[in-house]
Amino acid sequence: MPRISQAAQIKPLPPQLIKVEGKGSRLLAPLSEAVADLDIRDDATYQEADELLAGIVRARREWKEDPGMYGTSAKLGTIPLQKQALDQLYDLNRRIDRPMEELEGKVRQAMRAFKLAEQRQLAAAEAKAEQDRIRLTEQLRETAEREQSAGTSKLRGRLAQTRERLESQIEQIEEEAPAPVQAAHSATRTVKRWRQTGKLQDILRAVLAGKIPIDAVTVDEAAINGRYRADVGSWPGFEEYTDVVIAARR
Numbered sequence: 001m002p003r004i005s006q007a008a009q010i011k012p013l014p015p016q017l018i019k020v021e022g023k024g025s026r027l028l029a030p031l032s033e034a035v036a037d038l039d040i041r042d043d044a045t046y047q048e049a050d051e052l053l054a055g056i057v058r059a060r061r062e063w064k065e066d067p068g069m070y071g072t073s074a075k076l077g078t079i080p081l082q083k084q085a086l087d088q089l090y091d092l093n094r095r096i097d098r099p100m101e102e103l104e105g106k107v108r109q110a111m112r113a114f115k116l117a118e119q120r121q122l123a124a125a126e127a128k129a130e131q132d133r134i135r136l137t138e139q140l141r142e143t144a145e146r147e148q149s150a151g152t153s154k155l156r157g158r159l160a161q162t163r164e165r166l167e168s169q170i171e172q173i174e175e176e177a178p179a180p181v182q183a184a185h186s187a188t189r190t191v192k193r194w195r196q197t198g199k200l201q202d203i204l205r206a207v208l209a210g211k212i213p214i215d216a217v218t219v220d221e222a223a224i225n226g227r228y229r230a231d232v233g234s235w236p237g238f239e240e241y242t243d244v245v246i247a248a249r250r
Helices: 015-036 043-064 079-148 153-175 200-208 221-225
Strands: none
Touching: 015 043, 015 079, 043 079, 079 153
């Protein structure tokens, strides 16, 4: 009787994983369509994006916690079959969860872009409101002084009306101050980050001048190791030397 190879013994994707794959595809399809149509323009569409983000997070959790994703390989008997089932399981997880992870990243990036634009708009609005507040406050001060020194009751009456109008406008500025949109399922926070804007030569000069700590400049060992055979030995401040590495025998 001819011997059956391991390859011949390996079965197709287990029915349990086929069922799970179908569920994953049903989770993924509507999310992909929703992200493709995503367009955050205002507070309302930002709230829609927030709902979509929450839906993706729920879908990923539901996918990862699906009982069909576990226990399949252990029921297949021999080790080769279990190994193949695990390989199929990992591949299936990558084909479903990785696209959902990418969708989540796209939604977060779109929401971040909206929030950055909102932050700039709020800062501009606050600056304009401050300018208006200063201008109106100065007008109010001048009007109050003129009102006190007015020679006739008629003039004092007109100046009193102007003063009340200016006070009302200043209060209105405070009441109409714009506020950032608040989402139901996510929160935003402002963080300080850095990025390099100057040339490397200027940064190195600042390090030498003591304006930037030397710890801020690091040597890329991987890049140097990739080129050391060529010319690193001739670089100022570098040298080539012989070292010994101990490797355990297997």
